[in-house]
Amino acid sequence: MSEPALRASGIRRIYRDTMSLEVDELSISAGEVLCLLGSSGAGKSTLLRILGLLERADGGEVVIGGKRADPTNLEARRQVSAAMQNVVMFKGTVDDNVRYGLKVRGVPKRDAVHAVTQALQLLELENLSERRVGGLSGGEAQRVALARSIAVDTEVLLVDEPLAQVDEPLRERLASRLKQHIRDRMVATLWVTHDRSEALALGDRIAVIEDGKLLQTGIPMNVFSRPADERVARLVGTENIQQGVVTANERGLASVKVGDTVFEASSNVSAGSDVLLLVRPEEIAMATSEPQYSSPRNRLRGRVSDAVVQGALTKIYVEAEIPLVAVVTSPTYRDMELRPGTTVWASFKATSVHLIRRT
Secondary structure, three states: OOOOOEEEEEEEEEEOOEEEEEEEEEEEOOOOEEEEEOOOOOOHHHHHHHHOOOOOOOEEEEEEOOEEEOOOOHHHHOOEEEEOOOOOOOOOEHHHHHHHHHHHOOOOHHHHHHHHHHHHHHOOOHHHOOOEHHHOOHHHHHHHHHHHHHHOOOOEEEEEOOOOOOOOOHHHHHHHHHHHHHHHHOOEEEEEEOOHHHHHHHOOEEEEEEOOEEEEEEOHHHHHHOOOOHHHHHHOOOOEEEEEEEEEEEOOEEEEEEOOEEEEEEOOOOOOOEEEEEEOHHHOEEEOOOOOOOOOOEEEEEEEEEEEEEOOEEEEEEEOOOOEEEEEEHHHHHHHOOOOOOEEEEEEOHHHEEEEEOO
16 A cells, blocks of 8 residues: 555644644545545644644654655645635735745746646636736635645645635536546645535545544545544534434344334444434435335424525424424425425435444
8 A cells, every 4th residue: 555645643732731633643645635624613724734834733743755744844845735724915916926836946937837827727717817916806815825836736735715715606616626636636635624515525535623633534425424423423414313222123223212202223233222313414305295105214294393495405494203404405395385384204214324322
């Protein structure tokens, strides 16, 4: 197995005698996007600055290209480029700013022109190349900073909420282009975000961070559908979380009692275990009449208490034996007339249920 392009181990950061960052192991391979997902203040930006050799850790080591690296190592720093959340622009035009890193590295003018042109095209900035940076919007400035980081063509790219101020649908289009560029150039990329949809769409793997610790790392669907604990579950958007007890388990089909209701779950958790029962909103099917022929083992009758339209999707809140949150497409919401007060049947498969043992 080849050495990861970036590897960090035993990273510790202490602020005011309190451990604020404690990351035992993290690695990114060439051509991989690792999305670092966490809430505000979780430690995302601090970890990025340490990995980018912009800040020294109080413990541990960062290895880039198989060699130990630190902020004093100029050769290692040249292998890393970063686009931080607080965008810094230099005086001059967009073209001047994107060219800056190449100039510092002594890249020949002909090669620099080619690299700048490619970066501007990738971020759809070619029409702004001669504009003074003082007249840029927040989203345009973010794109310029990202183009500047990409133009230098380093082995490692670290980006902190790089498209947060970019409007849809440009944001989605650029994210798709950037992921393809990263794969083509085999750039090891750490993409910091608090946006679950962005992490799910972009990440080859996701690392969930909270309170300065990595709680779970894995491929996106595993992390989203099989969170390691309740903290991860809430961070990745699992809104249906209930306490229960496994009353029986027959060959991997567990019966879980939640209040007075028994649910079935595909799980090896043994009978007698206290558990959290988790179901993602998108795993719940909605109907306005009782399904006669339905494969889901779990079915509840309830009443819509609220409906929140969120663009292409609508979140449905259901009062039933246990409260539920489901997600449907907005056309489905309109066609089914899922207004507050509507009687509904909510159903979900045993394979959609994830159980976490409570300690």
